[in-house]
Amino acid sequence: MLVVLGFAVLILAVGMVVLFAMFGELSARVAQAGTRPRSTEVAPLEGARLGCVPDTWPAGLVTAGEAPSVLLVLSSACGSCLDIAEQLRDSPVEAEWDDMGIVISTSHQETGDEFVAGNKIGRFPHHVDVGGSWVISQFDVNFSPSALVFEDGQLAAAYIFHDVAALRAKITEASAQLGLPQQDRETV
């Protein structure tokens, strides 16, 4: 009798585990179904100081003495920036974007550090910009998610974007319009 009861309890416990697993799977699928499609529009960011050369580059953004040619400006207070971080983290193509750096504008250092760690974007050159002071003082940009594109150290273009692949396509298209092949652009 005791054995039968024991097995009944065991089966009930297993059933509960399966039930909760199904709830979890269902909630994940409902959340995915409710997500709006990501916009691929890449629009110019008004008000950025085009043509300016930054006085200094934060150490975290400089790799082997070179400043990045594209700077993504994210913020810990911006919801779309979580999606951008997710794209950078999950896509193997974006993960190999060499000449890109990330500025994380934030209210406090610990909040910015948590944003970097939580979204696993620490492998990219990055700088936690408390108050957005560096990016505002250098480029007059207080908007996220945005991208700053540099040519020969000068700010050449600034964009608002939601899709990283669309942004990269836009940057490639813009450099092609200048008549320079993408691979030669950095050596000019």
Next chain:
Amino acid sequence: MKLMNKQRIPGEDAEPRSHVARRRFLGVVGGGGLATATTVFGFASPASAATLPYACCHLCCPPTWNLATCESGFHYVWQCAKTGGGTCQCCEHGSPCQDGCSGKLHFSTYRCS
């Protein structure tokens, strides 16, 4: 005085084989359950501080007060782009997010256009 030394009969104290087998089976089931639970829950990534989505903002606290109040004293304000067009201003006032929300010491707010 009568000595009560009972002679041990070989095999009398030994448990029946069925009991031993049952104990082993339940031991294996319990061990397997513990191992599964450790694998599933033991290696979960730590939860980060919760933030709340409002329009394109991600705020530390539910929005209270207004933007003008938020922008007085120590604050952080940033703009974000809504997916469907338009922009919002997201404001965090006071101490870091991790310290929690406390009336006018730390609160969040946002305004969209």
